[in-house]
Amino acid sequence: xxxxxxxxxxxxxxxxxxxxxxxxxxIESYASLEARRKELQTRTEELQAxxxxxxxSIGQAKSAGEDIxxxxxxxxxxxxxxxxxSEELEQVRHELERVQLDMPxxxxxxxxxxxxxxxxxxxxxxxxxxxxxFEPRDHVEIGELIDGIDFERAAKLSGSRFAVLGGxxxxxxxxxxxxxxxxxxxxxxxxxxxxxxxxLGNAMQGTGQLPKFGDDAFxxxxxxxxxxxxxxxxxxxxxxxxxxxxxxxxxxxxxxxxPCFRREAGAYGKDxxxxxxxxxxxxxxxxxxxxxxxxxxxLEELTGHAEKILQALELPYRVMALCxxxxxFSARKxxxxxxxxxxxxxxxxxxxxxxxxxxxxxxxQARWRNPDSGKPELVHSLNGSGLAVGRALVAVLENYQQRxxxxxxxxALRSYMGGAERLVVR
RNA sequence: GGAGAGGUGGCAGAGUGGUUGAAUGCGCCGGUCUCGAAAACCGGUAACGGGUUUUCCCCGUUCGAGGGUUCGAAUCCCUCCCUCUCCGCCA
Numbered sequence: 001x002x003x004x005x006x007x008x009x010x011x012x013x014x015x016x017x018x019x020x021x022x023x024x025x026x027i028e029s030y031a032s033l034e035a036r037r038k039e040l041q042t043r044t045e046e047l048q049a050x051x052x053x054x055x056x057s058i059g060q061a062k063s064a065g066e067d068i069x070x071x072x073x074x075x076x077x078x079x080x081x082x083x084x085x086s087e088e089l090e091q092v093r094h095e096l097e098r099v100q101l102d103m104p105x106x107x108x109x110x111x112x113x114x115x116x117x118x119x120x121x122x123x124x125x126x127x128x129x130x131x132x133x134f135e136p137r138d139h140v141e142i143g144e145l146i147d148g149i150d151f152e153r154a155a156k157l158s159g160s161r162f163a164v165l166g167g168x169x170x171x172x173x174x175x176x177x178x179x180x181x182x183x184x185x186x187x188x189x190x191x192x193x194x195x196x197x198x199x200l201g202n203a204m205q206g207t208g209q210l211p212k213f214g215d216d217a218f219x220x221x222x223x224x225x226x227x228x229x230x231x232x233x234x235x236x237x238x239x240x241x242x243x244x245x246x247x248x249x250x251x252x253x254x255x256x257x258x259p260c261f262r263r264e265a266g267a268y269g270k271d272x273x274x275x276x277x278x279x280x281x282x283x284x285x286x287x288x289x290x291x292x293x294x295x296x297x298x299l300e301e302l303t304g305h306a307e308k309i310l311q312a313l314e315l316p317y318r319v320m321a322l323c324x325x326x327x328x329f330s331a332r333k334x335x336x337x338x339x340x341x342x343x344x345x346x347x348x349x350x351x352x353x354x355x356x357x358x359x360x361x362x363x364x365q366a367r368w369r370n371p372d373s374g375k376p377e378l379v380h381s382l383n384g385s386g387l388a389v390g391r392a393l394v395a396v397l398e399n400y401q402q403r404x405x406x407x408x409x410x411x412a413l414r415s416y417m418g419g420a421e422r423l424v425v426r
Numbered sequence: 427g428g429a430g431a432g433g434u435g436g437c438a439g440a441g442u443g444g445u446u447g448a449a450u451g452c453g454c455c456g457g458u459c460u461c462g463a464a465a466a467c468c469g470g471u472a473a474c475g476g477g478u479u480u481u482c483c484c485c486g487u488u489c490g491a492g493g494g495u496u497c498g499a500a501u502c503c504c505u506c507c508c509u510c511u512c513c514g515c516c517a
Contacts, residue, residue, distance in 0.1 A: 038477095055444075365474095375473095
């Protein structure tokens with residue numbers, strides 16, 4: 001959510017900044033809604049003050065043993081007026097809130113202009129696209145050869161966009177997740193967390209998945225409804241919802257390995273082959289809760305932590321600064337890490353690292369006590385995939401494939417694979 | 427699933443219809459004392475919204491959530507959520 005004070009005082013400037021990301025803010029309707037809110041609130045509070053004054057004097061009269069009947073008569077229809085005014089105020093407030101919850105975050109000034117993916121800017125790169133002296137296979141073919149990925153049986157169980165992993169591939173998948181967790185906890189100072197995979201609507205709203213993107217999530221139709229997490233960002237970030245964090249505890253750095261569930265509504269026909277885009281995939285997620293003045297620097301740091309994984313696995317990648325039009329709803333600034341996939345002869349997203357500023361914090365009411373002011377103030381939140389495990393598996397299979405279809409195990413993973421150096425063709 | 431207890435400020439914990447935003451303790455901040463510190467003592471210490479506008483003031487809201495009764499609700503009634511204890515079941 002954007003700062004309501006800013007919306008009140010600098011509406012035009014905000015509209016201009018939101019336009020950069022393709023969001024149209026209807027200035028006039030917002031301004032008139034806000035004007036009605038002010039009028040109704042003033043009226044309601046005046047009536048409340050009046051009621052409080054009179055009630056107090058009735059109390060005093062009664063304790064003094066006076067007759068309160070005439071005072072009661074005077075109160076008359078004050079209650080009805082108050083009820084009418086406050087109900088109307090509530091309605092306008094809800095309307096305002098709905099509009100505010102639908103507004104995306106303001107892009108940072110440093111974010112490049114642009115409408116879509118094609119306008120993203122490369123910041124740096126690591127390694128060169130893998131050169132193979134044979135026709136590269138994609139991970140689907142490799143998975144068949146080494147007998148470790150089964151899409152047909154997955155479809156039998158669950159429909160499209162699922163995969164069953166078996167044997168050495170299942171182990172490689174586990175190895176990747178473990179390796180990532182170990183690196184982030186031992187080298188980068190994150191606290192490992194185990195979190196619920198089902199969350200309430202509140203949590204989804206806190207990080208920005210709701211109310212606008214409900215169609216993207218799987219819902220359990222219970223009372224109350226619960227959502228399958230689309231990313232560990234949701235439970236991890238919401239850990240600080242409705243809390244006032246001690247200044248000394250910041251930054252909070254959390255890492256968790258969880259499955260992620262996405263309906264991929266609107267992605268029909270996109271990445272239908274292979275396990276690039278699934279309804280269920282694993283991810284190791286990094287989240288930081290920081291002091292506002294630190295968040296810019298922390299984004300660079302966090303992105304570096306995700307990069308470390310790719311570097312350790314010796315996978316070629318590039319870092320892209322997302323343009324205003326391509327960023328996610330809640331993000332102020334985002335870097336995507338794109339790994340080279342020989343099977344596609346393309347760089348594909350394997351991590352997305354974002355600074356959300358106070359946008360999520362305001363939705364969550366996540367604050368810290370600023371020792372300078374002594375007041376609770378909104379924290380800043382960040383997150384990044386470190387990394388998407390499924391896509392990392394794809395990247396390893398494709399980049400480490402051999403002419404005969406076998407796959408060399410990256411050095412960094414061998415200790416997690418019982419010392420195995422190679423996934424063999426069966 | 428059954429029975430019972432409870433959810434109050436950063437924390438602990440009083441408070442069952444009337445100037446209660448809420449005793450007390452801890453914590454925190456300031457002061458006295460001290461060469462300095464501790465202890466002791468004194469004082470201060472909620473959040474949110476709005477108005478006004480700035481180092482001040484005024485108003486409103488908030489005692490798990492939402493409704494209701496009342497001139498007036500932390501306090502009474504209803505619904506829901508959560509926590510704890512015991513029993514059952516269970517990985």
